[in-house]
Amino acid sequence: MTFSICVREAYVDDDGLDQHRFGVAVTTRLPGVGALCPFASEHGAIATQALTNVELGRKGMSYLADGVAVDDALQALLNADDGREQRQLHGVDADGTFAFTGDECHEWAGHREGDDYTVAGNLLTGESVVDAVAESYENSGRDEPLAKRLIDALGAGHAAGGDKREDLPIQSAAVVVETTEDREMDPYYDDLRVDATETPLRDLRETFALAREGYEAALEKYAEE
Known part of the structure; x- marks a missing residue:
């Protein structure tokens, strides 16, 4: 299933405490990707795709919550999965990254790991899609919310060619x-999905903008009360 990015960012909150944020974003030329592929918690972020095994994401997050390192957690799950060569699985926790592309994933398929992120995709027009997603995130700075920067990274991948299955018009993003x-x-x-549309990234951007406007309006309203 198409392409996704997982990231971690360290930051200092308003009270001067060290924190981490974790994010994952994904898009595909099929409906409902947000229900299947992206997983995130205060312990990390995981994306499971290609011939998707949702349990890899669910169990992976459970392992991270138990304190298992992301590379140990996801490798252990793949070792127990007879269909692993048809899977893509990648993710981050507070200390590390992991990315896997099975040998039987449909071309073009591959992944890229950075210091604080992973990107993976399959059934793409080429490697340039994964590179565009990674480079967009790397150059995004910290001025905008992470959710917006992840959506923009998906947009860069789409502009570089994206999913090659142009005969499948109904798409999704999360x-x-x-x-x-x-x-x-x-x-x-911080938790948005577009489940069935012909313009998933445009729609997800619009949904983000409206959700941000609504959040700021709620902050203003309840601050006054």
């Missing part, structure tokens, strides 16, 4: 961001 910070109100724009 973004999820979680943090170790204990916040009174989580931003509404």
Whole structure:
């Protein structure tokens, strides 16, 4: 299933405490990708795709919550999965990264790991898609919320060719961001999905913009009360 990015970012909150945020974003030329592929919590972020095994994401997050390192957790799950050569699985935790592309994933398929992120894709027009996603994220800075920067990274991959299955017009996209910070109100724009549309990234950008506007309006309203 198409292409995705997982990232971690260290930051200092308003109280001067060290925190991490984790994010994952994915898009595909099939409906409902947000229900199957992206997983994130205060412990890390994981994407499972190609011939998708949702349990790799669910169990992977459970292992991270138990303190297992992301590379140990995901490799152990793949070792127990008879269909692993048809899978893509990648993710990050607070200390490491992991990325795997099975030998039987459909071309073009591959992945890229950076210091704080992983990108993977299959059934793409070429390696340039994964590179564009990674480079967009690397150059994104920290001025905008992570969710927006992840959506923009997917947009860069789409502009570089994206999913090659042009005969499948109904597509989807999703973004999820979680943090170790204990916040009174989580931003509404940190968990968004577009489940069935012909323009998933445009629609996800519009959804993000509206959710951000609604979040800021709620902050203003309840601050006054």
